[in-house]
Amino acid sequence: MKHLLPVITTLLCVSFYTQANDPAGKTILARGSVLAVDGSNEQQRQLQRRDTVFGVDRITTGEKSKAQFSMLDGGLIALKENSVLNIANYEFNDNTQQGSASIELLKGGLRSISGVIKKNGGSYSVKTPVGSIGIRGTHFEVQLVKGDVFLAVWDGAIDLTLENNNVVSLGDNEAFSFAQITATGEVFKTTRAARVFDQNIVAIDPKGDNEEETEQASITEVEVNAFEADTGVMDIYSEQQFQTVSSASLVDQIAQRQGVFNYEASSFNVNSSVGAVTDFAMTMAVDFDNGTVPDGEISFNDAGGNWYAAYSGLINLSELDLAVTFASHGNNKAEGDVDAIFLNDLDNITGNFNLNEINNPDVNASGSFKLEP
Structure with a gap:
């Protein structure tokens, strides 16, 4: 039995390593500097189209860079420039069509269209600096700006559980589909997407419980304008065009x-x-x-x-x-x-x-x- 212990220990280590390094998805677009760092050994590699990403990877995009990943369950993750995403867990059994996923946005922004995991009732969450997002729908976007978290739900719904356990719900069957959560936990709900999502903010709910619309939230707009000036982000298309393509239809x-x-x-x-x-x-x-x-x-x-x-x-x-x-x-x-x-x-x-x-x-x-x- 004594001689079997090293063998058992080795097998357990190999099993754990294999599980942690199981593929999580494929790179379908990598523009500019897109790096993956293996969390188990800190080895770094430059991602290119068709490259595999794993459940231990921390993915970073550089200036004027972006990436998109097709995940095991058919979900999509699009990572914006100057972003850092940690794939904490992404497991999916192709035979049973069951699995779970947990990713963490540390910097920048992402857009996600969830796949079979969520469709079949599995757990799918996105961690942010202000709390964890539970997914009730398919298509949402998150952007971090100077400690604040901006949210947009294009289809479906999400529930963001804050550090004080309060829940912010957005999307289908909710009063609002967009919100800003400050680093101090203040919630500002909006009826239109913030400019970090290439649209203007036209309504805001400063206390999170007032559904009355007000024109142009000046504090939020100033912060977002400053972000655009710092990063050089500019609208490529007119607001009318963006509304056309971002509509639920x-x-x-x-x-x-x-x-x-x-x-x-x-x-x-x-x-x-x-x-x-x-x-x-x-x-x-x-x-x-x-x-x-x-x-x-x-x-x-x-x-x-x-x-x-x-x-x-x-x-x-x-x-x-x-x-x-x-x-x-x-x-x-x-x-x-x-x-x-x-x-x-x-x-x-x-x-x-x-x-x-x-x-x-x-x-x-x-x-x-x-x-x-």
């Missing part, structure tokens, strides 16, 4: 569409640093069954040669989250970004792009576009 519209739709440029406005632009073409394939943009291309000519960019990404409800996978200008390698949103009941896609040569960034091109099926 869009969720239903996406769910109703089936198959792959191919969009092409119907109008555009493009400028290049090296001359007039000709022969512009842009395509985008949108797979509504899987919620992805499997491929897209941009091509046009200027005095320096042909610009070409290939991109792919994910339907992220408020936007199409896209990443350029290859770009070139003539014989020179290039890089860039593409941003886009749905309009007119998914019948149009509008957005903009920026491209530049890697070794000579002064050679660049940018433009806006509208795509139709």
Whole structure:
């Protein structure tokens, strides 16, 4: 028996290590600096598309960086720039379709669309500096700003249990879908999303129990304006466009569409640093069954040669989250970004792009576009 103890101890350690290092999901988009740190040994790795993330990982995004992860149960986690997320637990049994998940947002912001775990009644929680969020629905967003926590529920509902055990409920069948919780525990509920979610605040409930709307909460607005000035965050799209794509009806519209739709440029406005632009073409394939943009291309000519960019990404409800996978200008390698949103009941896609040569960034091109099926 004495000789069996080291063997048993070793097996237990291996079992624990294997369980802790079980896959939690896959990286489906990694733009910029996206790092994963193994909590068991502090080893660091740069995440790229299709890389596995594990139940021991702490994930960090840098300046002008973002990431998206498809989790084991089909859930989605989109991590914003300058964020730190700890995957404390993510377990899912594909045979029983049961599991539990607990993640912790330490810095920055995330958007999450919950998967089968929550749909089948499992435990799914998101820890924040002010309390723990229990999920009653599918689509929500969290942003940390200077110690405060901003919440937005786009579909479904959440319950945030504060450190004093008070519960803040938001979303479906609740009076409010948006809130700010200060570092000291004050609750400000709103009828519109804060500007950290690319919208204006137009109503506020300072005490958490008053449903009367008031125009423009000045204290909150000043704090958010300061955040935007510090980080350089700017609205890409007009408020009217954002309202169109963030409405609850869009969720239903996406769910109703089936198959792959191919969009092409119907109008555009493009400028290049090296001359007039000709022969512009842009395509985008949108797979509504899987919620992805499997491929897209941009091509046009200027005095320096042909610009070409290939991109792919994910339907992220408020936007199409896209990443350029290859770009070139003539014989020179290039890089860039593409941003886009749905309009007119998914019948149009509008957005903009920026491209530049890697070794000579002064050679660049940018433009806006509208795509139709």
